[in-house]
Amino acid sequence: MADISKPILVIGGGISGVTTAVEAAEAGAKVVIVESNPYLGGRVAQLHQYFPKLCPPNCGLEINFKRIKFNPDITFYTDAKVTSVSGSRGNFDVTITLNPRFVNEKCTACGECEKVCATEVPSKFNYGLNKVKAISLPHEMAFPNRYWFDASAASLDELKKCAAACKYGAIDPDAKPETVTVNAGAIVVATGWKPYDMASLDLLGAGQLPNVISNVQMERLAAENGPTKGKILRPADQKEPESIAFVQCAGSRDENHLKQCSSICCLASLKQINYVRQQYPDIPIYMFYIDVRANGRYEDFFVKVAKDDANLTLVKGKVASIKQDGPDLLLEAEDTLTGKKTSQKVNMAVLATGMQPARNGLSIPGLDYDDMDFVISEPDTTGIIGVGCAKSPVEVVQCMRNATGAALKAIQCCK
Ligand SMILES: Cc1cc2nc3c(=O)[nH]c(=O)nc-3n(C[C@H](O)[C@H](O)[C@H](O)COP(=O)(O)OP(=O)(O)OC[C@H]3O[C@@H](n4cnc5c(N)ncnc54)[C@H](O)[C@@H]3O)c2cc1C
Numbered sequence: 001m002a003d004i005s006k007p008i009l010v011i012g013g014g015i016s017g018v019t020t021a022v023e024a025a026e027a028g029a030k031v032v033i034v035e036s037n038p039y040l041g042g043r044v045a046q047l048h049q050y051f052p053k054l055c056p057p058n059c060g061l062e063i064n065f066k067r068i069k070f071n072p073d074i075t076f077y078t079d080a081k082v083t084s085v086s087g088s089r090g091n092f093d094v095t096i097t098l099n100p101r102f103v104n105e106k107c108t109a110c111g112e113c114e115k116v117c118a119t120e121v122p123s124k125f126n127y128g129l130n131k132v133k134a135i136s137l138p139h140e141m142a143f144p145n146r147y148w149f150d151a152s153a154a155s156l157d158e159l160k161k162c163a164a165a166c167k168y169g170a171i172d173p174d175a176k177p178e179t180v181t182v183n184a185g186a187i188v189v190a191t192g193w194k195p196y197d198m199a200s201l202d203l204l205g206a207g208q209l210p211n212v213i214s215n216v217q218m219e220r221l222a223a224e225n226g227p228t229k230g231k232i233l234r235p236a237d238q239k240e241p242e243s244i245a246f247v248q249c250a251g252s253r254d255e256n257h258l259k260q261c262s263s264i265c266c267l268a269s270l271k272q273i274n275y276v277r278q279q280y281p282d283i284p285i286y287m288f289y290i291d292v293r294a295n296g297r298y299e300d301f302f303v304k305v306a307k308d309d310a311n312l313t314l315v316k317g318k319v320a321s322i323k324q325d326g327p328d329l330l331l332e333a334e335d336t337l338t339g340k341k342t343s344q345k346v347n348m349a350v351l352a353t354g355m356q357p358a359r360n361g362l363s364i365p366g367l368d369y370d371d372m373d374f375v376i377s378e379p380d381t382t383g384i385i386g387v388g389c390a391k392s393p394v395e396v397v398q399c400m401r402n403a404t405g406a407a408l409k410a411i412q413c414c415k
Contacts, residue, residue, distance in 0.1 A: 004028055004030070004414045004415070005414070007030035007031060007075075007183075007184050007185065008021075008030070008031050008032070008185060008186045008188060008407075008411070009082075009094055009184040010024075010033045011187065011189050011190060011191055011362060012033075012034075012035065012036075012042065012189065012191040012192055012390065013034075013035030013040035013041070013190075014040075014043060014192045014388065014399075015041070015042060015060070015064075015396055015399050015400065016190040016192065016390070016400075016403050016406075017042070017192075017403075018041070018042075018064045018065075019064065019399070019400045019407075020188050020387055021033050023403060023407035025071050025074045026067070027407065027408075027411060028411075029410070029414065030074075030075075031073060031075070032074075032075045032076070032182050032184070033075070033076040033077065034076075034080045035078045035079075035080065036079070036080065037079070037138070038078050038138050038142070038148040039078060039142040039148075040061075040076065040078065040143050041061045041065075041142075042192050044061060044396060045061060045125075045139065045141065045142075046216065046223075048219050048220075048223040048226070048230075049275070050396060051267045051268070051301060051395075052267075052300070054274065057396075062143075077096060077098055078101075079098065079101050080096055080097065080099065081096070081097055081099075081361070082095070083096065083097045083179075088366075088382075088383060089186070089381070089383025090413060090414065090415075091185070092182075092183070092185070092187055093183055094182045095180075095181055096179070098178040098179070098180060100151070100176055100177055101146070101149065102135075102151070102171055102172060103148060103170055103171055104146075104175075105170075106170035107147050107166075107168065108170070109146065112166060112167070113147060113162035113163075113165050113166050114135055114136055114162075116161050116162060116165045117135045117154070117158060117162050118158065119153055119154040119158055120132065121150055121153040126220045126227045127216050127217045127220055128217075129220055129221065134158065135148070135149045135150070135159070136148065139225060141225070149162070149171075156173055159171065159173045185415075186383050186409075186411075186414055187364065187384045188410055189364070189367065189375050189384060189385065189386050189387065189390050190388055190403075190406075191360065191390045192357075192358050192388060193358050193389040193390075193393060194356055194358035195353045196252070196258050196353040198214050200251060201351060201353070203320065203322075204247065204319065204349075204351055205323065205329065205349070206250075206351060209322065209323075209324055211329060211348045212322055212349045212351060213350055213351070214250075214350070214351050214353045215268050215272065215351065215352045218232075218272050219272075221233070232275065232276060234347060234348050240280065241283065241347050242284075243285070243345070243347055244283065244286070244347075244349070245285075245288065245319075245329070245331055245346040245348075245349045245350070246273065246286070246349075246350050247288050248290065248292075248352045249289070249290050249318055250351035252352075252353070252354035258356065258372075261293060261354070262354040262393040263293060263394070263395075264355060264393055264394070265352035265353075265355075266293045266294055267298055267395070268352065269352050270294065273285055283311065284311050285311060285312045286331075286344055286346065287315070288317055288318065288331070288333050289314065289315070289316060289317075290318055291316070292314075315335055315344075317333040317334045317335045317336050318333060319333045320332050320334070322349055325345060328347050329346050330344070355393040356373070357372070357373045357374050358390075359390075366382050367384050375391050377391055377406075379409040379412070383413040385406045385413075387399070387402050387406040
């Protein structure tokens with residue numbers, strides 16, 4: 001066993017960061033996780049099911065949270081960010097700023113504070129599909145399972161009202177930001193991804209036509225802890241959809257938007273077609289695609305979803321526009337198999353928007369990025385290791401494999 005005296009700093013507490021932390025700590029290292037959200041789990045916590053097995057993501061996350069909870073070698077900070085980094089491989093001086101959460105560990109998640117809070121904000125967890133109170137539990141399975149106050153949305157007076165309603169003394173309106181310093185041997189960048197901005201896709205009606213939603217919003221619509229308690233309904237009128245189109249490569253593989261293929265969106269849409277089928281066995285579903293990228297063993301998943309579905313139509317063509325047509329949406333595309341323009345009426349459309357690197361303003365001297373802005377990992381020279389979707393858009397299994405490798409690399413940097 002190496003003498004790992006300095007901690008490993010993991011920036012980002014999604015599945016990649018959490019897995020790296022757990023693997024490194026269980027091999028004898030000390031780990032500090034810094035997460036900017038008020039909870040761990042990253043975007044996986046917002047998925048309804050995982051392809052290809054279609055199991056709930058929270059199972060996998062919970063096991064990891066348990067491993068973190070009972071491991072004294074892991075320290076984690078939520079609602080936190082790295083504000084400065086200096087030094088080099090084996091010896092980094094890092095400053096971390098902890099935003100005040102205003103709700104301490106005495107919180108029992110009873111919800112009394114929420115009842116008296118008048119301010120509502122769009123739910124970040126549900127990608128703006130509904131509103132939540134300015135003081136709320138980030139989501140039912142949140143770890144830590146503690147309320148959080150959105151200080152950017154509500155006033156101190158509102159917080160004081162919430163504090164008065166808390167019989168456990170768990171709300172501290174006077175909480176202030178804190179600073180923590182860490183001398184780390186290695187830095188793991190696990191900052192993950194964000195969805196491509198829908199606002200740029202105006203030709204596809206994004207942001208203008210309420211029944212055009214993104215693939216990440218579809219995950220939330222289908223989830224039992226989502227805004228509609230898992231019922232897939234049209235956002236405009238909360239009615240059941242009578243037909244749905246899945247629009248692949250919405251902004252992806254496009255010089256004007258995202259150049260790359262995220263390699264996940266085809267599988268995510270196939271999975272979401274399955275969500276729709278569970279609730280609406282017979283409605284027409286259309287999937288417009290350039291080519292369906294379901295590589296290797298995922299080909300079986302594609303066949304399983306698509307093979308015997310007589311009401312699923314696959315159209316090989318990229319959608320050029322989506323317009324409102326009375327109560328419906330009108331999609332226009334070129335069917336590349338027939339060479340003809342085609343139009344299709346539906347009453348709901350799901351845009352498969354791609355994955356972009358997310359860093360929330362993180363800046364580390366010496367860290368390089370590729371031409372799509374993903375982290376270039378060079379542990380041997382820099383002591384900084386990119387992992388999971390910070391490095392490239394990948395699925396969860398790949399993130400976890402990657403994380404195990406990153407944990408070992410990080411330990412080597414600390415020696
Ligand atoms: C529509 C859709 C459906 C999908 N479905 C599946 C599926 O069914 N199965 C599957 O295997 N994969 C699926 N994926 C892919 C899956 O979401 C990713 O593989 C996974 O989220 C990657 O995890 P990660 O930890 O690398 O990144 P993330 O989940 O993005 O986590 C990164 C974390 O880092 C934090 N962070 C970012 N910047 C900072 C900073 N500066 N400081 C501190 N913290 C920071 C973020 O808040 C976040 O918590 C899907 C993707 C999409 C788009």
